Amino acid sequence: MPAAPRKKTISPQRRELYFFSLYRLLEACLLALVAFSPVGEMLVRLREPTLLQGMVVLYMIAAVALLVAGYRSRLPPPTQAAIGLAIDILVAAGTLGTTTGSQGGIALLLLFNVGAGALILPQRAGIGFALTAALVMLGDSLLLRTFDLENARPLAESVMFAVTYLATAVLCELLSRQVLESQALAEQRGEELASQAEINELVIRRMKTGILVVDGEHRIKVCNEAAWALLGKPSPDRRELADVANGLHRSLMAWRRGRGEIPKAMTLADGAPEVLPRFVSLSLTDNLFLIFLDDSRMYSDRAEELTLATLGRLSASIAHEIRNPLAAINYSVQLLEEANELQDADRRLLEIIHTQCQRMDGIVRDILGLARRERSQPETIDVGQFARRFVDEYRASHPLETDILQAVAERSTLAMADPRHLHQVLTILVQNALTYGRMPGEPARVTVAVRTAPPGSPPELDVIDRGPGIPAAVASQIFTPFFTTSEHGTGLGLYIAQQLCEANQCTLSYQPVPGGGSCFRIVLPQGMTLVQDAPSGHMNMA
Incomplete structure (x- = not known):
């Protein structure tokens, strides 16, 4: 929808100048009434009617020109106001010189001109014109007292008009300053309200x-x-x-x-x-x-979070109670295995008990890890070196026999992550890959790879196997707690890995591998990564 055209706004000074020009035109009409009609002879005595008429005609033309210039001229309003006020004072002086008995009326008419000029002009200019108008009134009074004493008005009256001009100029200048400050404050508040409205609209739109x-x-x-x-x-x-x-x-x-x-x-x-x-x-x-x-x-996700939190606390309490008798059973089995008179069938049963105790101990550790997840403490790590060191440590502590576990890192990549959490996540993913990511009758082939990405992109750490892969129907639920397709699994491993990644502002996702296999990808956040090129050692903030 096209935006409506913005209405052209008129500045306060332009508006004041317009009314000032209208008043000047009214003054010119009043002087024309005095100069060209019989009514003028009833109001004042004309000493130089021809000169007064010529001056009034010129004043009328000047008043019309200044009214039109108020909208069309590029001169700033103070300049136009100064020109008009200078003409007003000259015409007032000329009217006082060509008439008799008009001093009071001219003084009152000029009072508005002085005040209007002070509203538009700077302080010094406004007071200067007011002083000039006062001098004109005082000068006319002194001339009359010198050459025409009979028609002279009291000097005190002229002095009071002069003081009134100066006071009016000062008060109007103060009023103009307050009006401009109020206008500026109103515009500022309007801009703030407009900005707030835009922000509110954006927030509502993005909610x-x-x-x-x-x-x-x-x-x-x-x-x-x-x-x-x-x-x-x-x-x-x-x-x-x-x-x-x-x-x-x-x-x-x-x-x-x-x-x-x-x-x-x-x-x-x-x-x-x-x-x-x-x-x-x-x-x-x-x-x-x-x-x-x-x-x-x-609401369902929130309810699930509350349920899992409650279940985690309950499971942690139960796990504590299970661990002590489980340790006693395991210790007793180890003592029985040392007896020499046991038959092979009995040793087989003890082996089964020992294996199941280890499995139960692993389940207890998973549950306690879910309930006691520590706050992440990220630090700068080289993802490639970390992956190679992890693979070496895993090989040393877990006999792989014919299985293959390798690390691939083509470049040095720095990122922010908690090394303990990342180690735990890789342990879960590699154990799952070695257990389930193998073809029947073949050794497992697992790769921990730092994926090469363009400079400035977030680093990605993949755990890839060459097994049968995960069906699409199952892949959508593998990160759900307690979901498992194995008889020996708890369904908590991948859920814990995903929670640890989220605690480090990383993402863990499953990616199917073309040609068979699975890939679990860890992506670190772009805003917290540092990328370093190995040959040059030049470091850039992503």
């Missing part, structure tokens, strides 16, 4: 919660991106709520009638998730309503 604003006739006024997606991405031309989401329209109608009925979860479009609407009235006249569309998956 994950769907937000709709509808009027009393259920026409959509505002719709953010999340609500648009939940509604099935309708056309912007469709503004009727009943047309876009009839179920939501009926639910809002029921809420408006009931004022207490709890809305039910609903699906607003094919393929869209189920949402739980919430309604808020924005006015007492029922003319505007705010609708929140909460994705029900957020």
Whole structure:
């Protein structure tokens, strides 16, 4: 939708100059009435009528020209005001010199000119013109007292007019300063409000919660991106709520009638998730309503998190109680294995007991690791060196026999991560790869590789096997806690690995390998990576 053209604004000084020019035109008309009509002879006595008429004609032309120039001239308003006020004072002096008995009226007319000029002009210029007008009035009074004493007005009157001019100029200049400061403050507040409105609009648009604003006739006024997606991405031309989401329209109608009925979860479009609407009235006249569309998956995820947290605490308590008798059983089995009179069948049974005790001890360790996850303490590590060192340590502590475990790192890559957490994640992934990532009757081939990426990209650490891979239906659930396809697994390994990655602001994902196999990829966050080229040693912040 094209933006509406912005209305041209007029500055306060331009507006004041316009009214000043109109007043000058009014003054010219009054002087023309005095100079060209019989009424003028009733008001004042004309000493030089021809000179006065010529001066009034010129003043009328100047008044019209200044009125037009106020809009079309590129001269700044103070300059135009100074020119006009100088002409006003000259015309006032000429009128006083060509008439008799007009001093009071001219002095009052000139008072407004002095005040209006002080509103537009700088302080010194405004006071200077006021002083000039005062001198004109005092000079005319002194000349009359010298040459025409009969028509001279009291000198005190001229002095009071002079003082009034100066006081008016000072007060109008102070008023102008306050007006400009208020105008500047209003513009600043307007810009701040406009910026705040833009920020609010951006926040609402980017919120994950769907937000709709509808009027009393259920026409959509505002719709953010999340609500648009939940509604099935309708056309912007469709503004009727009943047309876009009839179920939501009926639910809002029921809420408006009931004022207490709890809305039910609903699906607003094919393929869209189920949402739980919430309604808020924005006015007492029922003319505007705010609708929140909460994705029900957020509630289920939160409930799952609370369930897992509770289950983790409960499992940790049970694990503590299991570990002590388990250790006693394991120790007793080791003592029985040392007896010489045991038969082979009995030794086989003891071996089974010992194996199952070790398995149970591993389950207890997984559960305690889930319940006692320590806060990450990231530090700068070389991912390539870390991968090679991990592989060497794993080979030394875990006999691989015919299995193959290798590390591949083509370049030195620096990143921020907790080495203990990363070591635990790699241990889980490598154990899973050696256990499940093998073809029947063949040794496992597992690679821990630092994936080469363009400079500035986040480093990626892959654990790759050449086994049968993971079916798509199973791959979508492998990070779910307690999900496992093995009779001997707990379903916690990959979940713990993913949680540790998230604690380090990394991501762990499964990537199928073309030609068979699996790849678990760890991606470190781009904002916390350092990339260093091995040959030059030049380091760049990603």
